[in-house]
Amino acid sequence: xxxxxxLLRNTVSTIAFIFGAIFCISLALEAKAERxxxxxxxxxxxxxxKSEKRANSSSRWAAGGTMNLLSLLGEDAKVVRNLSxxxxxxxxxxxxxxxxxxxxxxxxxxxxASIFSAERNYLYYADQKPADPYVSKMWxxxxxxxxxxxxxxxxSPGIVVAVIDTGVQLNHxxxxxxxxxxxxxxxxxxxxxxxxxYIDDVKGWNFFGGNNNPDAEYVAKATRGCKPHPTKRxxxxxxxxxxGTIGAxxxxxxGGTGITHDVRIMALKVLGGxxxxxxxxxxxxxxxxATANGAQVINLSLGSRRASSLMRREIEAAIRAGVxxxxxAGNSAVSNDVTPHFPAAYPVxxxxxxxxxxxxxVLAKFSNYGQRTVDLAAPGVNILxxxxxxxxxxxxxxxxxxxxxxxxxxxxxAGSVALMRAEYPKLSPADIEARLLRAVDPVAGLKSSVRAxxxxxxxxxxxxxxxxxTPPKQGTTTKVRTPSAPRVIDGIRLGDGPTERxxxxxxxxxxxxxxxxxxxx
Amino acid sequence: xxxxxxxxxxxxxxxxxxxxxxxxxxxxxxxxxREFIVEVETGIDREQLSQLFQGHGQVIKPLRSLRxxxxxxxxxxxxxxxEIIAKLMRLPxxxxxxxxxxxxxx
Numbered sequence: 001x002x003x004x005x006x007l008l009r010n011t012v013s014t015i016a017f018i019f020g021a022i023f024c025i026s027l028a029l030e031a032k033a034e035r036x037x038x039x040x041x042x043x044x045x046x047x048x049x050k051s052e053k054r055a056n057s058s059s060r061w062a063a064g065g066t067m068n069l070l071s072l073l074g075e076d077a078k079v080v081r082n083l084s085x086x087x088x089x090x091x092x093x094x095x096x097x098x099x100x101x102x103x104x105x106x107x108x109x110x111x112x113a114s115i116f117s118a119e120r121n122y123l124y125y126a127d128q129k130p131a132d133p134y135v136s137k138m139w140x141x142x143x144x145x146x147x148x149x150x151x152x153x154x155x156s157p158g159i160v161v162a163v164i165d166t167g168v169q170l171n172h173x174x175x176x177x178x179x180x181x182x183x184x185x186x187x188x189x190x191x192x193x194x195x196x197x198y199i200d201d202v203k204g205w206n207f208f209g210g211n212n213n214p215d216a217e218y219v220a221k222a223t224r225g226c227k228p229h230p231t232k233r234x235x236x237x238x239x240x241x242x243x244g245t246i247g248a249x250x251x252x253x254x255g256g257t258g259i260t261h262d263v264r265i266m267a268l269k270v271l272g273g274x275x276x277x278x279x280x281x282x283x284x285x286x287x288x289x290a291t292a293n294g295a296q297v298i299n300l301s302l303g304s305r306r307a308s309s310l311m312r313r314e315i316e317a318a319i320r321a322g323v324x325x326x327x328x329a330g331n332s333a334v335s336n337d338v339t340p341h342f343p344a345a346y347p348v349x350x351x352x353x354x355x356x357x358x359x360x361x362v363l364a365k366f367s368n369y370g371q372r373t374v375d376l377a378a379p380g381v382n383i384l385x386x387x388x389x390x391x392x393x394x395x396x397x398x399x400x401x402x403x404x405x406x407x408x409x410x411x412x413x414a415g416s417v418a419l420m421r422a423e424y425p426k427l428s429p430a431d432i433e434a435r436l437l438r439a440v441d442p443v444a445g446l447k448s449s450v451r452a453x454x455x456x457x458x459x460x461x462x463x464x465x466x467x468x469x470t471p472p473k474q475g476t477t478t479k480v481r482t483p484s485a486p487r488v489i490d491g492i493r494l495g496d497g498p499t500e501r502x503x504x505x506x507x508x509x510x511x512x513x514x515x516x517x518x519x520x521x
Numbered sequence: 522x523x524x525x526x527x528x529x530x531x532x533x534x535x536x537x538x539x540x541x542x543x544x545x546x547x548x549x550x551x552x553x554x555r556e557f558i559v560e561v562e563t564g565i566d567r568e569q570l571s572q573l574f575q576g577h578g579q580v581i582k583p584l585r586s587l588r589x590x591x592x593x594x595x596x597x598x599x600x601x602x603x604e605i606i607a608k609l610m611r612l613p614x615x616x617x618x619x620x621x622x623x624x625x626x627x
Contacts, residue, residue: 277623277625278624278625279624280619280621280622281584281593281621283624285584288587289587292587304623304624306620306622308619310560310591310617310619406627
């Protein structure tokens with residue numbers, strides 16, 4: 001063979017080897033990504049007898065019953081442990097390798113009249129509960145099975161979530177390490193270094209004020225009809241709360257936690273003033289900015305009754321570019337099927353609209369709904385998370401407050417989507433929406449209220465690429481309260497007090513991020 | 522007679538005061554300025570736009586570099602939004618006109 005031929009053959013072999021290796025690695029990574037959160041001991045099955053058979057069970061097992069059972073499970077099957085308290089046995093059956101083989105064997109065993117239950121020997125883990133002091137007050141984490149979900153994935157490093165809202169307190173103790181920094185912009189040099197049309201947009205942009213500071217501002221408090229209070233002022237808290245719900249730092253021994261423990265928050269301010277209002281043009285500019293600057297998820301805890309074809313087009317463009325968009329269904333207690341609330345009601349695949357539920361899985365009294373136009377429900381009542389506190393001369397301090405609204409439900413879903421984007425990077429926004437619809441806990445009262453007929457379950461969402469598995473019941477710390485029970489968790493009253501009720505009466509008729517709870521600083 | 526006249530005058534005055542309160546402040550001539558988002562054909566610059574909208578409205582800002590063919594204009598016209606949109610859509614080079622609606626935090 002000539003030198004050229006030999007060289008060609010070696011080159012082809014090398015390329016084939018490299019491609020083969022890449023293929024094997026990608027398969028391995030794919031398999032890792034598909035791992036279930038609740039794995040079982042390979043090849044092990046627990047078999048328990050029915051109670052009425054227990055009296056003579058020992059004679060049954062002794063009389064060759066065990067041998068009959070083992071014969072169903074392949075050649076190498078053997079009893080590895082006796083479970084005397086439940087009159088059962090643990091069988092190892094190495095011949096059963098695939099899910100289908102195990103399922104077939106379990107079906108046969110469960111058809112036996114003397115067997116109470118035959119099931120996989122599932123592995124149990126300690127719940128992944130962050131060590132932050134207010135986590136126990138965040139009832140919704142338990143409701144959406146976040147602790148179980150976090151065994152599989154608790155962070156979404158590299159994922160950027162755009163919070164298009166009233167601005168975010170950039171120096172909040174629980175958010176300062178999560179704020180997105182534009183890597184292509186040099187701070188304060190007065191030059192648009194990355195040529196994206198925005199000068200010195202290092203930590204996002206303020207589309208409301210037309211400047212590079214997307215921080216929460218100190219504004220006049222709202223009076224009736226959203227008129228500014230003549231003397232009272234406070235920090236805008238809506239966007240900071242939304243940002244914290246998505247991704248407040250976890251395990252830093254400060255405050256609470258976000259749904260994802262590691263994410264970048266792109267702060268884009270489009271709303272402002274006493275009631276957090278803004279203009280359509282600012283919002284779709286912000287959507288375009290988020291898409292062009294690397295956000296993978298956009299949270300829109302805002303809305304209007306007026307449709308905008310231009311905003312819809314901007315959302316469609318974002319989704320086409322691979323960005324998931326999550327929107328609040330609205331707080332008018334009406335059906336979006338009949339009286340649509342935008343942007344949540346735009347019929348766009350990949351746009352997820354979210355209604356709000358309370359701690360009893362009941363649709364919140366203020367929440368919009370819609371069997372055709374609202375995708376799913378998520379907790380949106382007494383949601384505790386980050387807010388700016390204090391007064392302007394001293395600067396904003398790090399506070400925490402429980403708020404109500406579909407605005408609070410949407411970021412719970414947006415944070416969940418961020419975890420999904422990290423776990424399954426190849427999924428499109430429409431795929432993620434479809435999985436969200438499948439991964440709910442069905443709730444009878446929501447069947448006619450939202451498309452999915454249920455409320456978000458994060459554990460199912462992260463593990464539902466295979467057959468759904470019932471999560472193990474353990475380690476729950478938050479009690480589900482009855483409607484009449486006082487809203488007190490761990491000594492902190494989260495429900496409406498007289499002051500809060502007065503504040504609510506004086507606040508926006510649009511019920512923007514209603515304050516329902518005690519502030520914690 | 523005089524008493525009756527005084528009563529009628531007071532009643533009329535009261536009606537006038539209550540009526541003016543209900544109607545609210547007098548509208549500015551030509552109506553309150555309203556904002557619209559306008560999508561124009563590519564290639565129309567801001568100067569051409571200003572000429573185009575002369576007598577209809579005032580161009581207040583382009584939507585920055587990400588969407589160079591979108592502009593916000595302010596219109597002072599007592600007509601309804603629908604009528605203004607119809608009027609603007611008749612101008613050459615105009616593709617879309619929408620009210621720049623208020624959006625609120627939820």
